[in-house]
Amino acid sequence: MIVGLIILTIGAFFLWSAEDIPVSGEDDFGARSLPRAISVLVVFFGVIWTGLHFFKWRQQSEPTQPNAQNKYLVSRIIPLMLSSFIYAALFQWFGYLVSTFLILIPVLWIYGNTSIRKLLKISVIATSIYYIIFIKFMGVFDAGGSVINIYELLGL
C-alpha cells in the first residue's frame, strides 16, 4: 500500500509541476498536454494500486512476516546508497585519487572485507590502477579537488 501512495505522490507532483509548463501556442496540443495526461494516468494507476492493496490488507487476518531482504537494509543498503552521493561530494572536494581511496574502504567493508590490512592494501592498489586507466590513459577529466588538490601537492 505504501508503494501505491508513493506512486500517487509522484503522479500528483508531476501533475502539479505540469501546470508550470508554459504554453506558447506553436501547436494546439502544446508542451503541457502530454505531461499532464501521463501524470493523470500515473495518479489513476496509483489509486487502483492503493485501493487493491488496502482491501488485501483489510482482509489479511495474520500479521505479515518480516521480509528477509530487510536484514541488511540498515547495515549495508542504506550506507551503500549514501556512499554513492558522498563519493560525488568527495570527488569535487578532493579529486578522483583521494575520493576513490576514501570511498573504497567503506564500500569494501560493507561487502564483508573486514581485515584492515587487506582493506588498505586493496584500496591503494585499486585506486592507483583506476587512476592510471581512466584518468591518465583514457583522459577522463579530473580537475583535482576544490578543497585539497592532491595533484598539486604531489606535483602530478
Place this chain on the structure above:
Amino acid sequence: MDIIVGFQTLFANPTAILFVFLGALVGVIIGALPGLTAAAAIAMLVPVTFYLDPLSALAFLYVIGKSGRFGGSIAAILFNTPGTAASAATMMDGYPMTQKGQAGKALKTATIASVIGDFSGELLLIFGASFIAIYTERMGPPEYFAVYVMAFVVIGSVIGKSIIKGLLSTLLGILCGLVGTDPISAESRYDFGILELQNGLPLVPLLIGVFVISEVFAQAEQDTDWSLKEKLSKEGKADTDHYMTWQELKTCVPVMLRSTAVGAFIGLMPGLGSAVACFIAYSEEKRRSKHPELWGTGIVEGIAAPESSNNAVSGPSMIPLLTLGIPGSTIAAILTGVFLIHGIIVGPAIFSTSKELVFGLFAAGLLGILMYGIIGYFGGPLIGRMIAAVPARLIYPFVFLTAFIAAYSSKNNTFDIVLMGIFGVFGYIMRRFDFSAAAFIIAFVLTKGAEENLRQALILTSDGWGIFLQRPVAILFFSIGFLAVAVRAWSVWKKSL
C-alpha cells in the same frame, strides 16, 4: 549482397575487429557473473565507446549483448545460478549434468546451441530488416505514433509479473523522458530550474543507475561470503563426458532448429526477450519429447532448447529498432542511445543513409558469434573456474567503482554521478517491488520520438485526432497493442481462477 559490403567495411577497420573480439570476451565473462547482465555490462561500457569510431563502438556493445546471453549459461551449468535471466531454463538440465561429472559436455552443448540460434537469428536480421525497411520507410507520423503506442502498451503489459506494475513502469519511463525542452515549442518542462536538466535526463547515468547500481545494492542484500568454488563438482571420467557425441548432436539439431524458430519469433515482439524465449522453448521441447520424464535429470536436449532459443532472440530483436526506430529490448534501447551519440538517426532510412555501417554491424555480429563460440567451446570451463575463484565481496565494490567513473566520464560532470545515485536507488526500489526496469528504460528512450510523431501528425491535419482513424496501418498497430493487453489480462484472469 550487402553483407559482403559489411564484411569489407569491417575488415577495413582493425580497431572494430579488435573490439569485436574484446566484446566477445568481456560479454562471456560478465554474462557468467551471477547478477550482472549483458545490459548492465553495456551500460557501464557505453562511455568507453565515446573514444571509438561508430562501427567499433556499436560492434563492441552489440557483441557484448550476444556473448553476454551465452555467458549466462556458464554460471547456470556450473554453479546452478543463472548468470542472466535468459539462462534460467538452462539450469534445469545443465547443473544436473555438472553433478554427474559432465560439465564439459553441457558447456559444449550450450555453445553449439547458442551459436546455431544466434547465427540463424542474425541471418533473419540481415535479410529481413532491409526488406521490412522498404515498407516502413513509407510510413508517416500517424503510423509511427501508432507503432510507438503499440510498443508502450505491449512492453508495459507483457514485461513483468503484473500488468499494473508493467504499465506503471512504462508511464514512469515516459515521465522521465518528458524532462527537458519540448521538441516542438522549445518550452522547458520538468527541469525545476536545474541547468543540467534542460536537455533532458542523460541516458548513460540513468542506465548505469537503473541496471548497475541497483544490482550493486541488491547484491549487498545477500551473504557476500559465498564462493562458487564448492559448486564446481568433480571432473568426468569418460571421454564422452567432455564433448557431445555424434548421436547426441543428431538428436539435438532438430531441437535447436525448432527452438531457434521460437526464439526468433519472440525476438520480433517488442519487450518479450530471451528470458521468455528460453522457457517457452524448454517447455515445448519437453512436451514433444518421447521421454519427458528425463527432462530435468541432465540431458543435452534440455540445454540445447533454451540456449538456441535465447540466443536466437538477439538478431530479430534489432529488427524493430532498425526498421521502425523502436527498440524492442533493453539492449536495443541502449544501442539507440549509442547510435544517437554518434550522430546516426535510427529508423528505416538508416539502410540508405548509413548502409555500410549497418551491414558492417551485421558482419561484426556474425564474427562475434564465431568468436564467442570459440571462447565458449574451448575456454568455458576455464572462465567458470576463474569466476569461482573471485568472491562476490570483491567483485561488487569494483563494479560500483567502475559504474561511478563510467557515469562521470560520459560528460565529465559530477551532476551525472548524483543522477546515477538517484536512479540507482530508484532502480533498487523497482527491483524490490517487482517493477520492470526494462519497461522503464525502453519507455524513456521511446518518449521523444513518440511525442514528436504525435505532434507532427496533429499539425499535419485539420481533423485533429481523427487522422489516426483515417490511416489503416495506424489502426492496425493500435489494435495489436490493445489486443496484447487484452490477451495478457485474459491470461492473468484465467490464472487467478
